[in-house]
Amino acid sequence: xxxxxxxxxxxxxxxxxxxxxxxxxxxxxxxxxxxxxxxxxxxxxxxxxxxxxxxxxxxxxxxxxxxxxxxxxxxxxxxxxxxxxxxxxxxxxxxxxxxxxxxxxxxxxxxxxxxxxxxxxxxxxxxxxxxxxxxxxxxxxxxxxxxxxxxxxxxxxxxxxxxxxxxxxxxxxxxxxxxxxxxxxxxxxxxxxxxxxxxxxxxxxxxxxxxxxxxxxxxxxxxxxxxxxxxxxxxxxxxxxxxxxxxxxxxxxxxxxxxxxxxxxxxxxxxxxxxxxxxxxx
Amino acid sequence: xxxxxxxxxxxxxxxxxxxxxxxxxxxxxxxxxxxxxxxxxxxxxxxxxxxxxxxxxxxxxxxxxxxxxxxxxxxxxxxxxxxxxxxxxxxxxxxxxxxxxxxxxxxxxxxxxxxxxxxxxxxxxxxxxxxxxxxxxxxxxxxxxxxxxxxxxxxxxxxxxxxxxxxxxxxxxxxxxxxxxxxxxxxxxxxxxxxxxxxxxxxxxxxxxxxxxxxxxxxxxxxxxxxxxxxxxxxxxxxxxxxxxxxxxxxxxxxxxxxxxxxxxxxxxxxxxxxxxxxxxxxx
Numbered sequence: 001x002x003x004x005x006x007x008x009x010x011x012x013x014x015x016x017x018x019x020x021x022x023x024x025x026x027x028x029x030x031x032x033x034x035x036x037x038x039x040x041x042x043x044x045x046x047x048x049x050x051x052x053x054x055x056x057x058x059x060x061x062x063x064x065x066x067x068x069x070x071x072x073x074x075x076x077x078x079x080x081x082x083x084x085x086x087x088x089x090x091x092x093x094x095x096x097x098x099x100x101x102x103x104x105x106x107x108x109x110x111x112x113x114x115x116x117x118x119x120x121x122x123x124x125x126x127x128x129x130x131x132x133x134x135x136x137x138x139x140x141x142x143x144x145x146x147x148x149x150x151x152x153x154x155x156x157x158x159x160x161x162x163x164x165x166x167x168x169x170x171x172x173x174x175x176x177x178x179x180x181x182x183x184x185x186x187x188x189x190x191x192x193x194x195x196x197x198x199x200x201x202x203x204x205x206x207x208x209x210x211x212x213x214x215x216x217x218x219x220x221x222x223x224x225x226x227x228x229x230x231x232x233x234x235x236x237x238x239x240x241x242x243x244x245x246x247x248x249x250x251x252x253x254x255x256x257x258x259x260x261x262x263x264x265x266x267x268x269x270x271x272x273x274x275x276x277x278x279x280x281x282x
Numbered sequence: 283x284x285x286x287x288x289x290x291x292x293x294x295x296x297x298x299x300x301x302x303x304x305x306x307x308x309x310x311x312x313x314x315x316x317x318x319x320x321x322x323x324x325x326x327x328x329x330x331x332x333x334x335x336x337x338x339x340x341x342x343x344x345x346x347x348x349x350x351x352x353x354x355x356x357x358x359x360x361x362x363x364x365x366x367x368x369x370x371x372x373x374x375x376x377x378x379x380x381x382x383x384x385x386x387x388x389x390x391x392x393x394x395x396x397x398x399x400x401x402x403x404x405x406x407x408x409x410x411x412x413x414x415x416x417x418x419x420x421x422x423x424x425x426x427x428x429x430x431x432x433x434x435x436x437x438x439x440x441x442x443x444x445x446x447x448x449x450x451x452x453x454x455x456x457x458x459x460x461x462x463x464x465x466x467x468x469x470x471x472x473x474x475x476x477x478x479x480x481x482x483x484x485x486x487x488x489x490x491x492x493x494x495x496x497x498x499x500x501x502x503x504x505x506x507x508x509x510x511x512x513x514x515x516x517x518x519x520x521x522x523x524x525x526x527x528x529x530x531x532x533x534x535x536x537x538x539x540x541x542x543x544x545x546x547x548x549x550x551x552x553x554x555x556x557x558x559x560x561x562x563x564x565x566x
Contacts, residue, residue: 084453089376116455126446129469139454142464188450195454 029246029260032059035199035229036081041095043076043253045088050076051253054095058199063221063230065244065261067237069276073253074233078201081231082118083111099199116143119197123204125184127176127191132159132168135176135187139195154194162190163220182213189220200224202232206239218243237277241265249273315543319536327537332513334500337528342538344501348417348512349545351505353486355421356428360485361478363425364432368474371433372440373462385437392430399427400491408495415496418508423495424488428481435477439470472557479553483546489516515542 036058043051050073058064066074079085080097083104096103104114116139127135136155145151155172159165164186168179176187185205192200202221206214221230221243234240240247241261248258249272257264257273268274330341375381403423413419443466451461467474497517505512515538522535 082453084449087449087452112455112457114455115453120453122446122449122453124446126444126450128447128450128465138451138464139456142451142454142456142460191450191454 029057029059032057032062034058035060035099036231037098038077038080039096039098041077041080041093041097043073043080043085043094044092046090049253051080054253054255056248056255056258058229058231059246060229061225061227062245063225063232063243065240065247066231066233066250067235067240067247067276068250068256070235072250074250075203077250078120078203078231078233081199081201082115082120083109084115084120086111116195117197118199118201119192119195120201121185121188121192121203121205124208125181125188127179127184127187129175129177131173132176132179132187133172136190136194139191143195155190158190158194159187161193161220161224162186163216164190180213182209182216185209185213185217186220189217193224197228199229199231202230204233204235207235214239237265249276251276312543315536315539318533319538319540322530322533322537323540328541331502332500337522337526337534338530342513342515342518342534342541344504345513345515345518345538346541346545347504348497348514349486349516349542351417351512352420352424352492352514353482353549355417355508356424356485357478357482359421359425360428360432360481364429364478364481365436365474367429368433368436368440369462369467372437373458373466388430388433392434394427396427396488397490397494399423400494402426403491403495414509415498415511416509417496417505417512419495420492420497420512420514421508423491424485427488427491428485431481431484432478435481436470436474439473439477440466442473443469472560475553475557475560479550483549486514487516487542487546489520492517515545 034057038054038056038058041051041054041056042049054077056077066077068074076085080093081099081104085091085093093105095105097105099114099118102109128138130138133155136158137151140151140154145154156165156169159168164183167183168174168187171178176184179187185208189200189205206217209217218239221232224230225245232240232244244261246259247261247264249256249264249270251272257268257270259269264273265277268277327341328346329343330339332342332344333340371381371385375384400423403419403426407413407419407422408415413422447465447469448461451465456464492514496511497514498511499513499518499521501511501513519535519538519542522531522538526534528534
């Protein structure tokens, strides 16, 4: 009984929230350039609804953090942006995601081109079983860049941007599996950067790393946002607070609160957000 | 009450005995064949043409060549087809009732007795397609028999490539084929190779299907086209052991068996070396 009532209350709150979405976004948010916009996204695995009526604006050259408890749909939301969910045949999506003035779920969308523009880094570092150099060159080779000098040049730049060049420049031909976890994750970031994406999605990139490696990646992301838009899913609220400009709190597939990070953490408007941030959740 | 430590010891002894027993039996067979068969092995036996009347005057060269040709024929037919099928089933086909049924059917076909493939080959390749009893009919028949083994082994090898490799590749904007070609196949190649070769080795050791589709016991010449009949080591061995009247037949049968074992052994160790070289390159 109680659960049901809670659910109903949540629903009502959410309805109100959606209505007030624009109102609730603070002034600052209205002035930002919108990079990606979710318009009423609903998402199902089999018959289980994972995302419900998600409306979300992601701003250019900002870091947007998605936070929320396990299973709240934040990874799914992230994977909607580069259509990685397409790979799961039992999934179904309704709604629009607008990127470059175009709904990426139109039938004529070039998914390959989309994934080239929207790079992704996964939770567990997943370097390919090849050399460090070939890992970074992989994306270039699949996009038909044949000029070896150009490839060398881009690999070097990408590794530099990912803060890894100094550590690996003398052993580019060594297997990527020889690197430590943190180095592997930075390699994955370099690999994503090599194809020069416009947006970088990160799915809990630091959850398998120690604090030092985490700090390195956080600094790296802050630097990268000058050139690209970053969306990061994180379990770690301190991390969201440290690096993000905007934070979005998701619960049971719905957006509970979305605002400027400092405001969200200092002065959450929704009680549910407050509970979660203060660790009183569940 | 048996305490945990002695339970542990009992199981340890049990497993060790089982391991020694099975290895022992295999070793015994090998040694027996070697001891009994090595006497007849000489250059004439290996490279001489078969002499039907007085078997000591000839050798089993046509049977060796027949078996090698057969191995090549079966490989050419079943490896490309089998591996491609496995790639389709594991990478492209949607996971639904239909594909699941197909996969189950393939696994069942892997268990169908070889003589059934033989009778199919006789009816379809030899008679219906009018290929006659020939090397090509036998290769096709054994190829059909090997297909399910190769498909199953390759599918397992493909599945063992972590999903995260594929995911990483797709996320960079790779197409499915690029992902398969650059990531999945290179990383499952050694498994596919092993499965395929084991299948081929088993196939060339088969006797019953090839009797029906073109193997012959006596041939004074080597097959010169795929439509020729051929001699093969397993069938040769079978006739020598059961039907030949020569007093030397038993010894010659064991010699033939030894040659067959060595041939398969050479074949497998070649692949083993290749696989070792490939594996040195990969780490995960």
